[in-house]
Amino acid sequence: MLDKKTSQEIQILKEGGQILGEIRRKLASQVKVGMTGIELNKEAEKLIQEAGGTPAFKNYNGFPAGLCVSVNETVVHGIPNDVPFKEGDLVGLDMGMKYKGLYTDTATTVAVGKITKDLEKLLKVTKQALEVGISQVAPGNYIGDIGKAIEKFIKPHGYSIVRDLAGHGVGREVHEDPLIPNYDSGSKGDKMFPGLVIAIEPMIIMSKDHRVGIAENKWDVNSADGSMTAHFEHTIAVVEDGHLIITE
Numbered sequence: 728m729l730d731k732k733t734s735q736e737i738q739i740l741k742e743g744g745q746i747l748g749e750i751r752r753k754l755a756s757q758v759k760v761g762m763t764g765i766e767l768n769k770e771a772e773k774l775i776q777e778a779g780g781t782p783a784f785k786n787y788n789g790f791p792a793g794l795c796v797s798v799n800e801t802v803v804h805g806i807p808n809d810v811p812f813k814e815g816d817l818v819g820l821d822m823g824m825k826y827k828g829l830y831t832d833t834a835t836t837v838a839v840g841k842i843t844k845d846l847e848k849l850l851k852v853t854k855q856a857l858e859v860g861i862s863q864v865a866p867g868n869y870i871g872d873i874g875k876a877i878e879k880f881i882k883p884h885g886y887s888i889v890r891d892l893a894g895h896g897v898g899r900e901v902h903e904d905p906l907i908p909n910y911d912s913g914s915k916g917d918k919m920f921p922g923l924v925i926a927i928e929p930m931i932i933m934s935k936d937h938r939v940g941i942a943e944n945k946w947d948v949n950s951a952d953g954s955m956t957a958h959f960e961h962t963i964a965v966v967e968d969g970h971l972i973i974t975e
Contacts, residue, residue, distance in 0.1 A: 729905060731922035732898050736829060737964050737971070740898060740924060743780065743826030744833070744962055744973035750774045751822060751833050751974070754794070758818050758837040764796030764807030767820070775824050783823030783830050783901050790946065795821035795834075801947045802889055802930045802939060802956040803834075814840035817850070819958045823901055832897050832926045833974035834960035846955060849933050852884050853957035856929040860894075860909070864925070864963050864970035870916030874908040877929050887937035889930040889956075892948065897962055898924040919965045924973070928960035 732740065754771055771794035775782050782793025790804070797805030797819035798812070805819065812818055821834035836850055859880045863872040873894070881888055888910045896903030905917050909929045932939075938951035950956050962973040 729917055729923060730896065730899060730903055731920065732924050732964070733922065736898065737922070737924070737966070739827045740829050740831055740962070740964065740973050741971065743824055743829060744831040745975070746778045746780065746826065747822065747824045747831050747833055748974045750778070751820065751835055754820050755835055755837045758812065758839060760814050760840050761811045763809050763811055764805070765809050767796055768792045768794040768807035771822055778826070780824040780826040783825050783832070787901055793822065795819070797821065797947070797956070797958065799955055800950045800953050802932070802950060803892060803948050803958055804946045806944055806946050812839045815842050817842070817846060817955055817957060819956070821958065821960065829899065830897055830901050831962045831974055832901065832960060833962060834928060834958050836957040836959060845933070849886070849931065849955060849957050852881070852886065853929055853931045854959050856880050856931065857927060857959040857961060860927045860929060861961065861963055861970065861972065864919060864965055866919055866921055866965055866967065868919050870905050870907055870919065871912065871914050873927060875911040878910040881929070881931060885935060887932045887935050889932065889939055890937050891939055892930055894925060894927045894960070896924065897926045921965055921967050923965040924962065926960055926962050928958060930956065930958045932956050
């Protein structure tokens with residue numbers, strides 16, 4: 728049974744999501760050569776707490792930080808560390824916040840200094856893939872429509888879509904049903920309805936190999952072939968006339 732949020736709850740989510748979107752932009756603007764994940768995490772936790780929220784990821788299933796910092800071949804769930812970012816890196820920032828009892832979730836991938844044209848394209852295409860997925864969100868459409876549209880958009884670029892991880896419902900918990908694959912799983916999935924709140928998050932690898940592996944720290948999810956990766960995410964509410972981007 729999928730959870731339906733009330734209009735009041737969607738207002739609270741929107742309020743929290745706007746705050747989290749602003750925090751995401753602030754953190755992204757601080758990514759530069761020499762900065763570390765540990766420094767960014769400290770800033771993220773401080774900003775979330777100052778805004779009256781709680782970092783949703785901290786201690787979630789034992790995750791040690793409030794911010795996931797995923798660099799280069801690390802797609803998601805990167806534990807912030809003290810390795811300084813270097814020119815040409817791609818840094819994924821994934822954050823969640825509990826605000827007035829409800830959760831929002833958002834992510835972006837940021838270039839460190841000057842990056843290659845190929846990497847610029849990877850970022851642009853992955854961000855567009857998120858927009859393509861969001862465009863499918865409306866009452867009466869199916870969850871499967873999201874992944875189908877993302878895969879159709881990504882395929883011509885020669886990239887692959889991580890299949891072992893997916894988007895998800897969000898709101899009362901960090902992760903709720905439904906599971907939202909970023910590819911065409913062959914299943915229509917659940918029908919969307921007003922009050923459904925979901926996180927859409929394409930995770931893209933810059934090669935044709937969609938496989939991933941878990942690092943020794945038991946958290947970092949890395950591309951199996953070491954290729955560069957990108958990840959963008961928004962929390963979206965289904966509303967009567969379509970959708971609302973909660974974390975814009």
